[in-house]
Amino acid sequence: MDHGQFLLGGTLPVNRLGFGAMRLPTGSFQGPARDPKTGIAVLRRAVELGVDHIDTAWFYRRDGVAANELIREALAPYGTDLVIATKVGPLLGPDGFPREEAGPDRLRGLVEDNLRSLGVDRLDLVYLRVGAALTVPTGESLAARFEVLAALREEGLIRHLGISNVDAAHLAEARAIAPVAAVQNSFHVQDQGDLDLLTECEEAGIAFVPYFPLGGGHRPIDATLMAEVTSRHGATAAQVALAWLLARSPSVLAIPGTGSLDHLEENMASGRIDLTPQDLITLGG
Numbered sequence: 502m503d504h505g506q507f508l509l510g511g512t513l514p515v516n517r518l519g520f521g522a523m524r525l526p527t528g529s530f531q532g533p534a535r536d537p538k539t540g541i542a543v544l545r546r547a548v549e550l551g552v553d554h555i556d557t558a559w560f561y562r563r564d565g566v567a568a569n570e571l572i573r574e575a576l577a578p579y580g581t582d583l584v585i586a587t588k589v590g591p592l593l594g595p596d597g598f599p600r601e602e603a604g605p606d607r608l609r610g611l612v613e614d615n616l617r618s619l620g621v622d623r624l625d626l627v628y629l630r631v632g633a634a635l636t637v638p639t640g641e642s643l644a645a646r647f648e649v650l651a652a653l654r655e656e657g658l659i660r661h662l663g664i665s666n667v668d669a670a671h672l673a674e675a676r677a678i679a680p681v682a683a684v685q686n687s688f689h690v691q692d693q694g695d696l697d698l699l700t701e702c703e704e705a706g707i708a709f710v711p712y713f714p715l716g717g718g719h720r721p722i723d724a725t726l727m728a729e730v731t732s733r734h735g736a737t738a739a740q741v742a743l744a745w746l747l748a749r750s751p752s753v754l755a756i757p758g759t760g761s762l763d764h765l766e767e768n769m770a771s772g773r774i775d776l777t778p779q780d781l782i783t784l785g786g
């Protein structure tokens with residue numbers, strides 16, 4: 502089944518099954534750097550398989566292997582239909598992990614790092630990623646930082662803006678400053694806490710882009726809870742998890758992350774799975 506396209510920010514058509522680049526430099530948060538040649542092969546194959554929306558960040562890097570540089574080496578000069586989304590906000594500590602948040606004064610430099618490393622004059626979509634950790638920083642204002650990104654958009658360095666790791670109050674705060682094209686939060690078949698936010702995005706024409714669509718290793722998907730549906734479709738748990746996301750709302754853009762060619766093929770094949778109403782009831786939500 503073709504899950505069709507979404508018009509990001511009302512102007513950029515993207516296939517709803519995209520790709521997340523975080524796993525290219527390293528497979529796990531503690532893991533060693535991965536072979537850059539494999540990362541380049543994965544990116545080229547992803548585009549061959551129809552990916553036209555790649556989610557990245559300058560800070561996706563480990564021991565000299567960096568997602569943005571792999572993307573540039575694999576895919577530049579970029580096809581006119583390729584949308585590259587990036588994010589700014591977290592600052593890496595000496596251990597290479599996000600440890601603190603950039604203040605407003607640092608954001609231009611971080612946007613420029615992305616422009617340079619991706620080799621573009623303008624970024625298609627830039628998320629302000631709030632919080633240094635995985636918990637949503639409820640009560641923390643993003644206004645001063647989002648205003649800086651909105652000004653960079655006015656300057657022509659950014660086409661569309663997004664926000665990540667946020668709640669409904671953050672979304673309202675951001676929308677009062679500038680149009681929000683996409684929200685990126687943790688969400689998957691067994692982590693449906695943001696259903697209300699997803700509905701709000703759908704109603705407002707904003708893309709909802711789940712991070713950790715396969716559980717991300719943070720709260721991995723429990724395949725046994727999905728056994729009934731996976732066996733009905735002869736599919737893997739990862740494929741059903743992605744098909745569930747795509748069926749959940751026409752505003753969902755899936756960005757499964759992998760550094761493996763085999764997993765990439767498997768994930769892209771999930772676009773062919775057409776879940777039934779019975780499947781959706783079984784999976785919940």
Ligand SMILES: NC(=O)c1ccc[n+]([C@@H]2O[C@H](COP(=O)([O-])OP(=O)(O)OC[C@H]3O[C@@H](n4cnc5c(N)ncnc54)[C@H](OP(=O)(O)O)[C@@H]3O)[C@@H](O)[C@H]2O)c1
Pocket residue numbers: 520521522523524528529556557588630665666685686711712713714715716717718739740756757758759760761764765767768
């Ligand atoms: N905004 C944020 O704060 C934030 C946070 C996290 C991630 N992200 C973005 O969201 C994207 C997706 O999240 P994610 O990559 O962390 O998590 P994910 O897509 O939920 O899962 C990736 C993990 O699952 C494994 N995997 C991938 N395909 C698989 C398959 N078919 N079968 C079994 N295992 C599979 C990967 O290992 P292999 O690499 O070995 O396949 C990796 O360990 C990221 O790439 C990144 O672009 C954003």
